[in-house]
Amino acid sequence: MPDYLLHLDQQLFHFINHDMGNWFFDLLMPVLRDRRVWIPLYIFIFVFCLWRYKKRGLIIIVLLALAAGLADFGSATIIKSLFKRVRPCNTPALDATIIERVDCGPGYSFPSSHAADHFAVAVLLSIIFYKRYKWVLPASLLWAASISFAQVYVGVHYPIDVTVGAIYGSLVGWLFGWIYKKYCHRYVSSHP
Numbered sequence: 524m525p526d527y528l529l530h531l532d533q534q535l536f537h538f539i540n541h542d543m544g545n546w547f548f549d550l551l552m553p554v555l556r557d558r559r560v561w562i563p564l565y566i567f568i569f570v571f572c573l574w575r576y577k578k579r580g581l582i583i584i585v586l587l588a589l590a591a592g593l594a595d596f597g598s599a600t601i602i603k604s605l606f607k608r609v610r611p612c613n614t615p616a617l618d619a620t621i622i623e624r625v626d627c628g629p630g631y632s633f634p635s636s637h638a639a640d641h642f643a644v645a646v647l648l649s650i651i652f653y654k655r656y657k658w659v660l661p662a663s664l665l666w667a668a669s670i671s672f673a674q675v676y677v678g679v680h681y682p683i684d685v686t687v688g689a690i691y692g693s694l695v696g697w698l699f700g701w702i703y704k705k706y707c708h709r710y711v712s713s714h715p
Contacts, residue, residue: 528683535682536611539675540622552673553625556637568648582707583651587644590699594643594692598636602691608633612678624677635680638688639695641667646696651703667692 554560568587572580611617612627645663652659671685680688 532681532683533617536675537620539672539682540611540678541620543676544622548676549624552676556625556670556673556677558637579707582703586699586703586707587647590643590647590695591640593699594639594695595636597695598634598639598688598691599630602634603631603636606633607631608681608684610679611681621678625679627679632680633684633687634691635671635674635685635688637674638667638671638680638685639692641670642689642692643696643699644692646693647699647703650697650700 569584572583574580576583608631610627610630610632611621612623613629614621642664645667648663649660667689671689674680674685675682
């Protein structure tokens with residue numbers, strides 16, 4: 524990555540992690556990025572899909588699981604092992620200025636798997652449900668963007684990490700949305 528881009532990334536990280544710090548974000552952002560917090564939402568999506576769309580709902584659930592799985596595997600296993608970018612919270616040069624709001628963890632930073640996973644799900648949900656429920660698009664993208672922002676705020680990812688994770692996850696979500704539109708919806712009569 525070019526030096527000027529890395530420098531800009533570090534400056535933006537410092538702005539979000541340090542300069543934007545406030546008591547409300549200090550309480551909210553660690554909770555927001557915790558996957559366990561979203562379990563009720565995932566359960567609601569699964570129950571809603573099965574209750575409302577029956578067989579098609581099962582297809583949607585399988586596609587959501589595959590999209591999240593591919594986004595996670597691609598970002599966490601393949602891309603991170605290629606780039607091996609150290610997390611900001613594990614970077615000695617940032618020790619004097621970084622504010623660690625959660626446990627840093629041992630993994631690599633680029634790209635953010637949280638961003639990839641959540642954007643894959645958000646884009647897929649938007650593609651499937653936008654025609655019937657217009658609010659799904661802004662709500663799901665805001666949800667994924669908030670989780671991505673939280674990753675930077677708490678100090679575990681740089682802005683480029685979450686941006687690339689979001690782009691990668693969006694592409695994965697779009698791919699599974701395309702598969703759904705092209706192949707899956709014709710096999711079941713009810714439709715979202």
